[in-house]
Amino acid sequence: MPSKIFSYNRSLVMQNVRNVGWIGIVHLLLLFAAIPLRMLMIYTSQKNGYSPVIRNVFELSNAFQGLIAFTVPVLLAIFVFRYLQTKRSVDYMHSLPLRRETLFWQQMLFGVLLLVIPVIVTMLVAALLCQLPIENMHISAGDLVRWAMEMLLMELFAFSASVLVGMLTGISVLQGAFAYILFLFPAGISVLMLMNMRYMLSGFSADYYLSANLERIVPFIRFVELVDKPLAAFETVRYALATVVCCLLSLWLYKRRHSEAASQAIAFAALQPLFSFGVTFCFMLVGGLYFGETQRSIGWILFGYVAFSLVGFFIASAIIEKTWRIFHRWKEYAIFIVAIIVIGSFVRFDITGYEKRQPALSDIKRVYFGESVYQFERQAEENYISYVQSDQFLQTTQNIKNVYAFHRQLIEDRPTPFAFGENIRPVVIGYVLKNGEKMVRTYSIPIDEYKPFYEAIMESMEYKHNYYFLLQDNVSPIRQITIRTEAKTVQIADPKQIESFLAVLKTELKEEPFTEMISPIDEWGTIELLQSDGGQMQLSWKKSYARIDAWLKQQGLLSKARVTADDVAYAIVVKNEARTPLYDLVENPAFVKELETRTDVLRITDKRQLDECLQKASSYETKSRYIIAFYRTAHSEPEWHVMDEETLPSFIRKQLP
Amino acid sequence: MIDVRGVHKEFADVEAVKEVSLHVARGSIYGLLGSNGAGKTTLLKMLAGIYKQDRGDIFIGGEPVFENTNVKQKLLFLPDALYFFPQTTIRQMAQFYRDLYPSWSEERFTRLQEAFPLALDKKIHRMSKGMQRQAAFWLAFSVKPEVMILDEPLDGLDAVMRQKVKNLLVQEVAERQMTVIISSHNLREVEDLCDHIGILHQGEIVLEKEMDELKTDVHKIQVAFRGGIPSSFLTGLDAVYKEQRGSVLLCIVRGQKEKVEAYIHQFEPVIFDVLPLTLEEIFVYEMGGVGYAIENILV
Structure with missing residues (x-):
């Protein structure tokens, strides 16, 4: 086969050089600007005392290199396979005595050369410049090779993925757009699905899954991180494998692609429903997430699902049909709605028993109890100790039972995921089983209703010991x-x-x-x-x-x-029936001024009473019914606090009911 | 040479070509006629191996054409909308064809320069539409293909160049037994060129005939009778078209000339003439038979 691949190359290569060769030149110039030029700039500005520490090639111009690595290959893929996207050229190319396979490998090989040659040349030039005496620059030959390898791997990945996208669409602009969407897709859809699952399933712990470094699977974010974290072996294999798979899949698709797919949004008719339903679904999730986070009510979420899915469906259909007059397709949307209702009810009515699942008590090795999921996985790599640790593992039988019982109660109560307010707190319950399996749930609940459960756990000695470092x-x-x-x-x-x-x-x-x-x-x-x-x-x-x-x-x-009753001349308690926030009241000079002359207030001068007031005054709550101002002997301005009604001293309640 | 069997092609929901079969013998020129949107271009692109048919078979020289380099090396397709690489000259294109087609003849290329007065090193994109078409023909003839597939090839050429190209085509067919399939919506354009004609209408071949046969089988007659037209006169005729002008009946009938004449003489007409019929008229009447608005076809 190889001989066949290369047999016609001369004429095609010449055409490619004429039409696409400029991208190679641009690539080289950009790389020169990003690396050798940057080295020279650092070299000459040394005299002015400016010498940043450069430990590897990526550190020279990290973001710029990322920009190159994820624009040039996409552009290249568009241009190298540009002939597929216009009717005249695709007809012409496919009328020539060349097999598609030959054409494909010719174009791929040409594209790869335009990526590889500039990178190698840049590496060699950079190696020469490394001989310059530049302070604080520690770039070894190994660093240079590592840079070339990682840069190429990223570029080849971006190139092959963009080629794959090009096989799926018949419009160059969409090829570019879809390529970037593809890079973002795995992370984006995961976030959307996880966040929306929270609304459907009580106890679903989206944060737990989101904490798994999702951003690492977005290639350009990973690229920016190359400065500090070289590609691990498994990552290298993953990118290389993805590149090869993209190439082979592209060829497979190319062989099956109709020439007439040029200028069609989706090149394969079979993929059109997938595309339009996919876009509709993604929009739907975005809508649910937006209204879920801003409005926190199931009504708004449903509105978000319907409104955004309609928009998504409209956009997808408009792209496919290349017109906005697509109202005749409403039947497809109806199919989507029905399918989503069926799937949604599977999730909502929890056929897998996710919400009710709880391991057998005897299988549990230890439990996790806290307010966030982050310590659940990271316990080991913690290098700073906080003095108050509310998220922790518990392993005494009693506490395992306590947490288990708490979870049981939560399963029964099925608290709404939309609760919010001052009294609502997140609670995270996790299990590590004896066989190593893990399970975690997150709820938002009103504390007051679960007091006994909290007491049993948080007042236990084990919890206290972990909670207070002291x-x-x-x-x-x-x-x-x-x-x-x-x-x-x-x-x-x-x-x-x-x-x-x-x-x-x-x-x-x-x-x-x-x-x-x-x-x-x-x-x-x-x-x-x-x-x-x-x-x-x-x-x-x-x-x-x-x-x-x-x-x-x-x-x-x-x-x-601290301030004691002796420091205070007197205090004035005033009722705030309107529950105006304290900070608003204090801002009002008239209120402050009139306070001392008002008759509907309580003036306290008794030391014991003042002491009690000092003990019970709080500044956390702001909209309380009672406000107290302490007038200290040494100060002209009073100090403002509120009194909680529950702990209100009886003498105040008596006189200011 | 070209053998098409039950070929079917759909685009989205449109059936562009429906179960078409046709046969073109080696060394013949086949004219594919049809109105706009009849499916001519689609059929030709399938013949050229650009489109893949949904059903049916296409053989050229006994081999299927799609993705078949052997066949395609002997075949040249000239589309109605020409394509050249951006920024290329005829010289560069010639080099490209030289690499791709083993049958490329340098000698022929040089000799054809006399026929096509074009500058070798001028960018083809800067040329006029007609000159671009000349360039395409120049390159096509230099390849010396066994099969040439031409889609509306004469559009944009002036009358002199048109004749020149036609002559070259006929010469190639005569000398090398080249097979040509040529599409047109303009009958007059190919009337003098083709030896076979196929009419494609709404994706179907409605008529496929040898040129000579076509002309002998359809006749335009005008007859008049003493005392009006006998009531049984038309029942014995296969009339495609009829029109009464006063007492004269003008009609177009199918059938062998002798038989038609003998039949009409039975009625002892006062006037009876067999008028010459152009290919265009045959076409119009044939198409009229399948319910197409006649006026729109003629150019």
Whole structure:
């Protein structure tokens, strides 16, 4: 066969050189601009003291190279097989005594040469320039070869994929457009499907699948990453294999392609429904995602599905028919709707039992419990430790049972995926089974309704130990404690005092109820622990830590650490029936000014009452019914807080019902 | 030489060519006639191995043509819409054909320069439409193909060049037994060239005849009778067309000339003439028979 492939090359090659040769020249010039020229530029600007660190060829002009690698081959594929896309030329070429196979390999080979030669030439020129004394540039011969290989692999992949697309369409412009869509398609459709699955299946954990580095399968994103991450062996094989498959598939399609497919949007009649339904489906998913994320209601999602699928169907049909008057095709759209309703109900009514699936309790090795899925897979590669770890694995029998029971309840309740509000929190439940299998579910739920489940898990010693780094045994000794609030700072350096403080703090953490763990009333400030290894641990000093207050008082440090009743001259409590956000009220100077003279407010001067108010005032909630202003002796401006109705001191409730 | 058997081709939902069979003998010139959109170009492109038929077989010199290099080396297709590589000259194109067709004759190419007054090194794209067609013929004749498939080949040529090309074609057929299939919607253009005629209408061959036979089998007659036309007169005739002008009846009838004459003499006509019939008229009446608006066909 090879002899046949090459037997006619002279005349065709000459034609190709005349018609397409310029792309090779452009390719070479672009590569020259991206690499040797860049090296010269760095070389000459050394004198001005500018010398960036260059560890490999990609670092010279990463994005520019990416641009070259994903435009030149696409352009080349369009031009090399341009003859297929216009009626006159395809008729002419196919009337010549040349087999399609011959033509195909001729054109492919020519295209490949236009990619390979400029890359090799650039590599050689770059090798010469590497002899220049350029500071901070460390490019070895190996780097150059690696660059040439990876660059070529990417370019050949882009070329063969674009050729494949060219076989499927009969319009050059669409060939270009479809090529880029093809590059994005695997990642794009995955994201769309996963995100939409969330609306259909309760507990579906899209984030878990999305965290699997989906962007790595978008070739140009991968190209940009080549700076730091050379292609792994399996990636090289994957790209090479994809290139070969694209070539062979292109040839297979070419042999079956009708000459009259030129200037038709979709070259194979059999693919037209696939194309129009595919576009319709993708648009539908986009619409669902858009309205799902912005409106969070099933009604809007359905609207998005219908509206966008219609638009998608219209666009696809208009491309195929090359006119916008396609209303006669409504029957096909009806077929699509019926098919989608059938498939959608399969998913929605969960025939695979996805929603109800739960492993047998005895098979579970450990459970994962938290607010996000990210720690589920990454536990091992974690190199920084946070002092508060809400996502964690649990393995005591009791906790496995607790989490299991929680999940059971969630399966029964089937919480809506659209819930949102201040009280709604995500909960992620994962299982690692004894046989190594994994399973993960994500829900958004109102905390209050699941309090007992949270309590059982989060107040367990195992959870607390993982949650607060301080409670773990491997904490290096604490050398100094800094208690920091807005206005005051106290440092404790005496080892005995430190020990006693830590004992109180640890008790506080162990005894802390789960509500304080996830939504504390308020915090006074922070507690910084300086470790002997130089590390610093930071914890919040929550108002609920009564033992800490008592300890500080006993040590005579309380008034040095935070604002106390002694710092406050008086406070004014005012009712905010309209529930105007606090920050809006404070912005209004009239409100602030009138407050002191109003009669419908409560003025507090009693120290004990002030102390209680300080303890219960919060600044997290803003739309509360009670607002309190503390007028401190040393300050002219009051300090604003709100009072939560649940923890409202009784004397306030009595006087301002 | 060319053998087409039950060939069928559809585009999208349109049946362009329906179950067409035809046969062209070696050394003959076959005229494929038909109105616009009759399927001529589609059929010719299938013969040239450009389109693949949905059904049926096409043999040229006993071999199927599609993707068959052997056959295609002996075959040259000249489309109605010509194509040349962008920015090429005749000299470059000649080189291209020299590489592709083993039968290319350098001597013929040089000699034909006399017939086609074109500059060898001028870009073909800059030439006028007629000159481009001349260039195409020049290259085609230099290939010395065994089969030439010409789709509306004379469009854009002036009268002198038209005659020159026709002469060259006839000469090639006479000298080398080249087989030609030539399509046209213009009858007069090929009347003097073809020895066989096929009429394609809406994708079907409605008539396929040898030229001489065609002319002898259809007759235009005018007759008049004393006392009007006998009522049984027309029943015995295969009249394709009839028209009454006063007492004279003008009609076009099919059948052997002698038989028709004998039949008419039985009725003792006052006037009886057999008028000459052009190919164009035959065509019009044949097409009229299949319900086509006659006026639109003639050019």
